[in-house]
Amino acid sequence: MLYITQSIISNFIRKIGIIFPILCILSCKTSNVKNTNENKFTNDNLEFSQKFHEKIVDIFKEKELEGDFIFAIVGENGLLYSKAINNKIINGESSFLDNNSPIYVASHTKSFTGTLAKILEEKGKIDLNKSLSNYLPELNFKDSIDVDKIFIKNLLNHTHGTFSTTLTWKTAFLGYSGNNSELIEDFNNDFLYDPSGSFRYSNVGPIITAIAIESATGNSWKDEMKEHIFQPLEMFNTTTKVSDLHYDRIRPSVTVSKEHGVIETGFDKSDILMHASGGVISTVNDLSKWLSANIRQDNILLSQESWKELHTSNVSQDKSYFTYNRKGYSLGWDIAEYQGDTILTRFGGLAGISFHISFIPEKKIGIIAFSSDNRAYILPHLMANYAYNELNENLADSIFQIERINFEKAFDNENALVYPNKTQLLTQNETKQHIQGSYLSTSGWPPISINQEADHFIFNWGVLNGKIFKTEDGHYTSNLGLLNRDFEIKSDTLKTGSLIYIKIKQ
Structure with missing residues (x-):
């Protein structure tokens, strides 16, 4: 496989008959200049831009979508292309939706948490190969589980075997006192356990990892994320706290049905519900810094060896989601295959919001996509695949038509749901x-x-x-x-x- 570095991107641009000054795009610093260069990227790549625009607008109009759709292509040096669409934009009206709009990344937070854990391990503050008993001796499951056999690494790769409905619902939906002692007590009294060491995905592992991080460092997971990831990458519009933002600017989820139209609109997370498995709000501009750091394995955050562990499967799984055949999991990324390429993904979804982030390590290219109409939760993945296939010179339009069938089925199922009137x-x-x-x-x-x-x-x-x-x-x-x-x-x-x-x- 060839790398999609500057030469491959140039070939892609030559394919559509235009050459653009990519080095200018990759070197600009201010948001105004970035916006100018993105516009130039779009104008200089009219065939791709027009086809992408036509496809997404066609879907919005045909399906009468509500809410927002945001999309970006990212290379090893940053943002290359972006698109923001909603009905106001389609109709030529003003909209707050752009690359600086706050969006909830949901379960992609797990990738951030896994990276934070590796950073703290490199700094000697935590050891992923040490057991729960080293950091949380009070989490003992009433002595019915041998916690010496559950390591921090197991928490991150979902092989720890434990689950708690109470802990999961309190942190994701219902809220709690904010004290870790309450969650640990809940876990000690309400748990399930599978000792097989098999991959079992849930929110529990990263949340307990965050509590262990606080025990080891004396600082909250939220503060450690800011200090060790957001600030070094200059992600100044990224936060783990809803209260840091103007609430009405956070892009809300939209629940819609064929029978009643828009049922519910809003963003129902609060600070207490922002946790280590689903607790980050960011922007396309900031997320492009995060994704490009992963693509180039930036030593601002980590050594090459640590990046390798973050990006390499250390447990097997055999699951499929949409078109992605998931074969493994690292410390925060699903390792999957798509069209013959190894692709790393970690998606997220909640109450209508669907978030996509992925990259193909060998080709140094990645995608960010977000939608907020509950019926269109497949849309970010559909459009990401279209862009990948265009960049890889696959039969993008033909593959898109085939994959759109699955999108249509998922959309129709959600659209047919019955809500109270x-x-x-x-x-x-x-x-x-x-x-x-x-x-x-x-x-x-x-x-x-x-x-x-x-x-x-x-x-x-x-x-x-x-x-x-x-x-x-x-x-x-x-x-x-x-x-x-x-x-x-x-x-x-x-x-x-x-x-x-x-x-x-x-």
């Missing part, structure tokens, strides 16, 4: 029992409360809340932004899934 909203006149009040879990989960607003009711669970709707079976449901939750109430007992809550008597 206004006629199902639970109003004061329709409730047959006094459901207002506070409910406590019988097993240590965050409290639930139900209160009235105007003529309807609000379901509050941890830090999330949403309107209550009636279901056909006489029970209730609520869209909490990050998730939908069904529940029933009989007398003073509220049941949601397998969880039992008892109403507090006033």
Whole structure:
């Protein structure tokens, strides 16, 4: 395989009949100059730019997409091409959407956390080959698991075998006190364990790694990320804290259905829900610095040997996602194959947001893509593949048509989902029992409360809340932004899934 270095990119540009000054693009520093050079890149590569633009606009119009789509091609020296599309832009209206728009990267955070762990290991602050007992002796699973056989590396590559629903839901959805001691207590009391050492993907490993990092360094995972990754790479618009940003500038997820149109719009994460498996907000401009550092294995962050471990599979997996055949996992990247190339990916998704980041190490090229319409979660991957195939001189248009079939199927499935409508909203006149009040879990989960607003009711669970709707079976449901939750109430007992809550008597 040839490298997609400057010579290959030049060949690609010659293929479409135009040569562009790539060195200027790669050397410019200020955001204004970067924007100018990106415009010039687009203008000097009209065939690719026009085809890409036509394809994404065609999909937006045909599927009546809502929300945003952001895309970038990145080389070893930085951003090469970008595109931002939403309905306002398509219609020629002003929009805040651009390369500096804050976007949530969801589970791609795991790649950042794995890299941070390697950085701290090089600095002698943590040893990935030491066991949990060295850093978190209080995490003992009531002595039912031999924690001396679970190493920090196992946490990062998902071979630790442990899982906790309570820990996962508190950190991702419901919130908690913010104290690691609470999470460790939850884990000690609510866990599953598979001793086989097989790859089992979950949020748990990186989250426990972050707690171990705090124990070893005395600093939070969030502070360590800023000090050792964001600042060295000059990612000044990247953060692990929602409160660092103007909330209304964060690109929200959009939930849409064929029957009712836009159901929900918003970004429901808060600081307490930003964790080491899904807790980074960044921009295309900043992420291009991160991705290019991975592509060139920049010694600003790590040695070549550490980069190799980050980018090389150390555990097998046999899974497929869309067109990517995943064969292994490193300390934060899925090792996959696409069109004969080894490709490293680590995607993310939450409540409509779909985030794609990938690169082909041998060809020194990578893609960043983001969409926020829940029905179009395959779209970032579809368009990434199109760009890769154009750059690799594959039959890009033919492959695109084949892969679009899978996109269409996924879109149609999501579009057909049924959501509660206004006629199902639970109003004061329709409730047959006094459901207002506070409910406590019988097993240590965050409290639930139900209160009235105007003529309807609000379901509050941890830090999330949403309107209550009636279901056909006489029970209730609520869209909490990050998730939908069904529940029933009989007398003073509220049941949601397998969880039992008892109403507090006033």
